[in-house]
Amino acid sequence: MNDTYSTDGDRPLAGITVVGLEQAVSAPLCTRHLADLGARVIKVEAPGHGDSIRGYDSAVGEGLSAHFTWLNHGKESAALNLKSESDMRILSNILANADVLVSNLAPGALGRLGLHPDELVRRQPRLIVVDISGYGTGGPIDHKRAYDLLIQSESGSCSITGLPGQPVKSGIPLADVGTALYAYSAVLTALFHRERTGKGAVIPIAMLDVAAEMMGFALNYVIHTGTEQVPVGMGSPACAPYGGYPTADGQTAVLGTTNDREWQRLTEMIDRPDLAAEPRYARNEDRCAAANREAIDAEVAKWTGERSLAEIQAAADAAGIGNSRLGTVRDLSTHPQLAERGRWRQVGTPVGPVPALLPPAVATDWAVRNGSVPGLGEHTDAIRAEFGNAEFGDTPTSA
């Protein structure tokens, strides 16, 4: 039996219109997930180059970078010049008919466009406005630009990733993705609340606050113990043994223990019951100490180094020890666990259909929309016809 998803089930967000004044990752991933569930998403882009992430690379086509293609299927693209009065009038008309505005423009940009969130919701009390910034409002650095790496660094996330003296950035843009998911859940909370009360909402989200929330374990550890944890490469400072171990067939087995019962089982698995009897290894907290961790890791690596990945995984499964393998991105792209469960769909792009994954969290009787990735301004004419009047002409307000 596979996970099943209806293609003709309910679309929970049908009838909801979302406007994205958006760029890069955080706001676009939020609105993509709203589109996945049936919302109409109008992405406003600058004429000319559009969302700057279109041009990071040309993996899928010109203006269709790997990032952009991931983040924008199911949306309409309206190329509007927000310095022109007539295009701002079109945007106003779109907003007047919208349920949700999600923005991650630079700090203060919404206000400069005459779209201050408080003012928008005062005029249109059912509107939900999500205003993403790097650092919120107030404090010494609220004026600063924020990109994923900048927030990963500023939040200490890089300092707990990598090896001692060699901090690194998580390859997954976790500050961006986390912000997207908090924005997404905030919109959904506000829609639920509006359904009950009729009220809209202004929701400011600071990327630093998101990263700080995700740092909760490390933060509590430092606050309560006074000790900064040392990054342990493929391992976790919270558990030992736990990490990547080389196998006889040149792969890396990933396995370990998250509690003392699993430790007992692991010592049996690697034929070293004597280790289970060692008092210094009895408690997870003690096994995490550097010298103990290294000694135990060497014993585990000795055992894995004499076996193939398949043998190791079979033994670990039998012993009830969590295990996986260290895979590449290519491995993920062909992973049987995604393919055999039917997780891939095709979505359209201006250069033809491309593979895309189903969103990760969908009820079994909801439909998922596999909409297309828009070309820059692909829907401008239709949106002008629906919301504006092209004959106003294009008069720049600042010229």
Next chain:
Amino acid sequence: MNDTYSTDGDRPLAGITVVGLEQAVSAPLCTRHLADLGARVIKVEAPGHGDSIRGYDSAVGEGLSAHFTWLNHGKESAALNLKSESDMRILSNILANADVLVSNLAPGALGRLGLHPDELVRRQPRLIVVDISGYGTGGPIDHKRAYDLLIQSESGSCSITGLPGQPVKSGIPLADVGTALYAYSAVLTALFHRERTGKGAVIPIAMLDVAAEMMGFALNYVIHTGTEQVPVGMGSPACAPYGGYPTADGQTAVLGTTNDREWQRLTEMIDRPDLAAEPRYARNEDRCAAANREAIDAEVAKWTGERSLAEIQAAADAAGIGNSRLGTVRDLSTHPQLAERGRWRQVGTPVGPVPALLPPAVATDWAVRNGSVPGLGEHTDAIRAEFGNAEFGDTPTSA
């Protein structure tokens, strides 16, 4: 002006009851955020040791690890023995009065408890059930245990983090946190949908699918170019220059460019307009090539190495170049941008109040609940009194 949050505003999830058959990180973070916004969350724990993450360390107190304290404030803890008929009867009564069940028990465990999600929703059509697993249902590895590191490894996330030949795990448990946030948003979608249709939902979430979604950029890059990207430490394979650079005062400045216009400005900032004229550096895609990246990084590092962090940040701000500093966890715990914006609260624990951050995404007129971290079974008696009848006695069904 600071971000402001009402303490007596609306609680969007007031009146919603959530049951957590939960452990570790993913389900607990999901339900904590539901509690933050006013839902009643009943956390079911095994008598004895409870949620195993209580014992990872004793940073805050016995049974109050740094993880547990982060993930569980605002919940009630009911210690129930799910192998006993009478306690299962109490759980059934709780569920009969609940709106949401969130579970991340081992694969198949819900079914073995007689709580198969489809069956629960058939009997109680308004119930929303989120069933978190490592790998979903179907496919070759759906039986396998899944912890954060195992999913980070299996999904290729570690392979794009670190340095060539030296993959590492993200310190932030991104597979767990991402799963929590997709579970959280799925509950909110389902509540909105139920408000409109009266229907509950069964929502299966696989951690591998979550990680694969977060890998969207890397996946598209490999699928469309056939090339596996090389991890670049503190940098991003998508942009150059972009990374951490040592300063004259022993810190690490983090800065870089995300497009060609910023590159032009950066060359002026570091007094190297000649670099801007080099055709091989003109396009971001070309600057990302290893040899070009290294050459440019060396020039940037030469400039930062002669200046203090403060000088560098002032110059970068003036030039419109995003910048931050590489901070530690301790720096985050005392970060003025969190403190001055009033992001810290106190929450109770069995050993006294501890600091906790406000949740990252709250509307300006919603109230946030700063509930306490429960001791194991702190609310068992009250919950037995409310939902059960202790005189049934404690008869194990499997003995």
